Amino acid sequence: MNRLRGTISNIEVNGNLSLVTVHLQPPLTLKTIVVETPKTAAYLQIENEIDLLFKETEVVLGTAESPNISLQNRISGTIREVEQGQLLSKVLLETKWGGISSIISSNAVRQLGLSKGMNATAFIKLNEIMLSNT
Amino acid sequence: MMQIRIQKNLEGPSGPMLLDLDLNIEKGQFLTLYGPSGAGKTSTLQMISGLMRPDHGTIYFDGQPWVDISKNIHIKPQLRKVGYVFQDYALFPNMTVKQNLVFALSKNSSSKSIMDIMDIMEIGNLQSRKPDTLSGGQRQRVAIARALVQQPQLLLLDEPFAALDLKIRLRLQDYLGEVHRTYGLTTILISHDIGEIHKLSNRVVSLEQGKIAKQGTPSEVFVGHNLSGKFKFKGEVLHIEKNEVVYIVSVLIHNEVVKVIAQGSEIENLEIGDAVMVASKAFNPIIYKIQ
Numbered sequence: 001m002n003r004l005r006g007t008i009s010n011i012e013v014n015g016n017l018s019l020v021t022v023h024l025q026p027p028l029t030l031k032t033i034v035v036e037t038p039k040t041a042a043y044l045q046i047e048n049e050i051d052l053l054f055k056e057t058e059v060v061l062g063t064a065e066s067p068n069i070s071l072q073n074r075i076s077g078t079i080r081e082v083e084q085g086q087l088l089s090k091v092l093l094e095t096k097w098g099g100i101s102s103i104i105s106s107n108a109v110r111q112l113g114l115s116k117g118m119n120a121t122a123f124i125k126l127n128e129i130m131l132s133n134t
Numbered sequence: 135m136m137q138i139r140i141q142k143n144l145e146g147p148s149g150p151m152l153l154d155l156d157l158n159i160e161k162g163q164f165l166t167l168y169g170p171s172g173a174g175k176t177s178t179l180q181m182i183s184g185l186m187r188p189d190h191g192t193i194y195f196d197g198q199p200w201v202d203i204s205k206n207i208h209i210k211p212q213l214r215k216v217g218y219v220f221q222d223y224a225l226f227p228n229m230t231v232k233q234n235l236v237f238a239l240s241k242n243s244s245s246k247s248i249m250d251i252m253d254i255m256e257i258g259n260l261q262s263r264k265p266d267t268l269s270g271g272q273r274q275r276v277a278i279a280r281a282l283v284q285q286p287q288l289l290l291l292d293e294p295f296a297a298l299d300l301k302i303r304l305r306l307q308d309y310l311g312e313v314h315r316t317y318g319l320t321t322i323l324i325s326h327d328i329g330e331i332h333k334l335s336n337r338v339v340s341l342e343q344g345k346i347a348k349q350g351t352p353s354e355v356f357v358g359h360n361l362s363g364k365f366k367f368k369g370e371v372l373h374i375e376k377n378e379v380v381y382i383v384s385v386l387i388h389n390e391v392v393k394v395i396a397q398g399s400e401i402e403n404l405e406i407g408d409a410v411m412v413a414s415k416a417f418n419p420i421i422y423k424i425q
Contacts (some may be wrong), residue, residue: 001400035364035416056397057380085378090397101397103380127417 004052032129043133058084058128059102071123135161140191147172169341172226184211217281225265232261238329255279271302289321364416
């Protein structure tokens with residue numbers, strides 16, 4: 001599980017859904033959608049510190065920083081390690097906000113030529129980030 | 135609606151122990167008392183029901199004093215509107231199911247209520263049987279029915295399903311949840327079954343050595359923090375196997391085995407038999423009707 005820490009900067013509520021914007025330092029904005037509202041979950045308060053959790057298998061990797069795709073949660077960094085299996089590989093990205101692991105197919109690693117020291121960007125879908133207030 | 139402030143010196147498993155409780159229970163609440171053996175859970179139920187007298191303190195129910203030791207008030211169990219169900223049924227063996235229920239009927243209630251209760255607990259077809267011809271699950275359904283016949287406002291259950299197998303237990307939990315809602319009861323359950331607690335209760339009070347160690351919703355007490363994942367289940371680790379760069383963890387949830395992909399860092403402290411929470415966002419699961 002990848003874990004990043006930030007501060008809630010905005011909560012947009014509609015019905016049972018909340019679109020939560022979280023600010024990280026150095027400045028970076030990540031967004032997540034949850035089936036909770038400030039009424040049902042006490043931790044949904046602006047300025048609350050919160051952990052963002054997302055699974056390694058839900059992290060998309062790209063070598064271009066701003067491709068035209070719908071994923072708006074983008075975190076750039078440098079590849080620290082590539083652990084290759086026959087079918088799956090684990091790519092460890094070092095970023096200003098902490099380490100992020102991504103599990104992608106080994107085929108994709110070869111196709112993109114991902115290797116240690118390269119710059120890469122992690123993309124995470126809006127609905128794949130969980131919030132946790134430990 | 136119920137205020138409990140009681141103290142009682144008890145003989146705990148490791149010597150004398152002071153049970154010291156300060157607890158307010160709202161009407162309609164389903165509260166579970168949780169904690170190790172000897173923490174004071176059963177004694178608490180006995181003092182609420184009137185079977186045991188506290189050394190000090192008060193119990194008020196809807197503003198009425200049930201117990202006020204300083205004023206020498208300790209009203210009899212039968213005058214408190216309490217239904218009590220134990221782990222070991224305690225039905226009269228020489229009476230049929232229906233006779234057991236009629237015997238428990240309070241003076242001012244009608245036998246119609248017996249029919250309603252037999253309906254909701256689905257024991258109508260057992261009414262002329264004697265308890266020793268019933269299975270454990272059937273007997274416990276009768277025991278709950280008998281407690282309900284007394285039209286209690288407060289239902290106390292001391293590990294009612296602990297001796298039953300999982301499948302029966304799951305069904306009886308459904309019955310219990312239904313009667314709690316249908317009769318607008320306030321219910322206090324003693325249970326060690328975390329799945330049961332999550333399913334039924336909206337508040338957990340965890341006792342240790344006679345004191346409240348923790349309280350809150352089941353998630354707050356057992357998970358320790360709030361997680362926004364809506365697809366959450368408690369389970370037990372059965373197996374961990376490395377596959378390429380990931381681990382496959384088999385987890386028993388109720389009576390199904392599910393598999394979860396995990397990372398090395400996640401399984402570092404994980405052992406076979408550990409209780410775990412499996413969580414995902416509500417967005418991920420696919421739902422379809424089974425024909």
